Amino acid sequence: MLKKLVNECKFKLQIKTEGPLLVKSGYATAHGPDMSPVLTYRNGQEQVFIPGSSLKGVFRSHIEKVIRSVNEELVCLPYEKPNFVNENNRLICPNYSRAFCGNRFELRKKNTVQDDKRNKWKLLNSDLEDKDGNRKDINPIVYHDSCPVCRLFGSTFFIGRISVGDAYLTLTTPPDVKRYVETRDGVGIDRFSGGAAQGALFNLLVVSAGTSFQTDILLRNFEIWQLGAVMLILQDMEDELIRVGSGRSRGLGHIKGAVNQVDIQYLKMNIAGKKADEIWGLGKFLNGDDSYGTRHDDSLMLANAPPEKQKGIRTIQEFTGEALNDLKIRAMNRFVETIPAWSVPKTMCFSNLQFEPEA
Numbered sequence: 215m216l217k218k219l220v221n222e223c224k225f226k227l228q229i230k231t232e233g234p235l236l237v238k239s240g241y242a243t244a245h246g247p248d249m250s251p252v253l254t255y256r257n258g259q260e261q262v263f264i265p266g267s268s269l270k271g272v273f274r275s276h277i278e279k280v281i282r283s284v285n286e287e288l289v290c291l292p293y294e295k296p297n298f299v300n301e302n303n304r305l306i307c308p309n310y311s312r313a314f315c316g317n318r319f320e321l322r323k324k325n326t327v328q329d330d331k332r333n334k335w336k337l338l339n340s341d342l343e344d345k346d347g348n349r350k351d352i353n354p355i356v357y358h359d360s361c362p363v364c365r366l367f368g369s370t371f372f373i374g375r376i377s378v379g380d381a382y383l384t385l386t387t388p389p390d391v392k393r394y395v396e397t398r399d400g401v402g403i404d405r406f407s408g409g410a411a412q413g414a415l416f417n418l419l420v421v422s423a424g425t426s427f428q429t430d431i432l433l434r435n436f437e438i439w440q441l442g443a444v445m446l447i448l449q450d451m452e453d454e455l456i457r458v459g460s461g462r463s464r465g466l467g468h469i470k471g472a473v474n475q476v477d478i479q480y481l482k483m484n485i486a487g488k489k490a491d492e493i494w495g496l497g498k499f500l501n502g503d504d505s506y507g508t509r510h511d512d513s514l515m516l517a518n519a520p521p522e523k524q525k526g527i528r529t530i531q532e533f534t535g536e537a538l539n540d541l542k543i544r545a546m547n548r549f550v551e552t553i554p555a556w557s558v559p560k561t562m563c564f565s566n567l568q569f570e571p572e573a
């Protein structure tokens with residue numbers, strides 16, 4: 215089901231720097247390694263840009279924080295690996311509930327694990343692997359069991375629902391990089407004294423305040439609460455609550471976001487019976503199939519809906535102004551009611567797994 219396209223939402227995001235911004239290039243340059251912004255060639259000119267991967271990372275950690283503040287247990291930690299400990303010949307894993315969803319799926323798929331004393335244990339109830347060695351369709355299970363953040367941003371077992379494009383300078387800004395980059399003095403901090411380290415003054419090349427970028431965010435095969443999650447992230451960007459790039463603790467990366475248009479589209483043949491004042495989420499297209507863990511009535515009624523436009527095989531609605539505001543509030547409300555009602559599936563808990571020591 216998730217292989218075909220059911221719905222798609224495109225956000226046009228504007229980003230304006232409200233202070234100096236540094237998205238590090240990661241390459242050594244004449245200005246010193248790691249201290250200059252990423253550059254690309256566009257329209258024959260060298261330009262600064264904000265990589266979509268950096269924005270996506272910032273979005274992910276922001277929504278992680280929001281969901282964790284509702285329920286700490288619901289969100290995995292992307293870098294946490296399960297830590298298996300042999301305690302009196304019993305296998306335990308104290309950090310299993312925090313481990314990255316991808317690592318937990320990996321364990322459910324494979325047969326053996328090793329504890330801290332290098333003893334091997336066999337997993338007796340592996341449920342992501344077919345006993346006959348046949349390929350099993352694990353997509354619904356992985357989607358169903360993923361934490362809310364992995365359901366949206368993906369893991370090593372699932373590609374995720376959101377993609378964020380690179381943010382380029384807006385077309386109204388002349389493509390002369392020199393105008394958007396300035397040098398700042400940075401002071402190296404001594405790790406022990408907390409004061410300025412001797413000789414550690416360095417030049418920092420940053421994107422100046424007042425620089426405008428734009429990019430597209432795409433959300434495909436989304437549930438309504440996921441639309442709400444993205445709306446919430448973008449609202450917090452608009453409210454200047456999200457910082458981007460390096461040196462955030464030193465006051466860099468202050469930006470302001472703005473979304474003036476959101477387009478939602480479907481394939482015409484998939485939405486027989488949908489009214490113009492409804493948004494259909496993924497669950498609505500699954501016709502009562504519970505295997506993905508979506509809700510049957512995954513749709514949203516709008517008070518202020520734009521007309522449906524037909525373009526070839528697609529039906530598109532363009533939300534701006536009041537209609538966008540109405541959509542934003544209703545979708546965010548769905549997020550706000552969904553997260554507190556979420557529970558961690560048993561299959562993602564260590565107590566569900568059965569092991570025996572391998573001979």
Ligand SMILES: [Zn+2]
Binds near residue numbers: 290
């Ligand atoms: Zn996760």
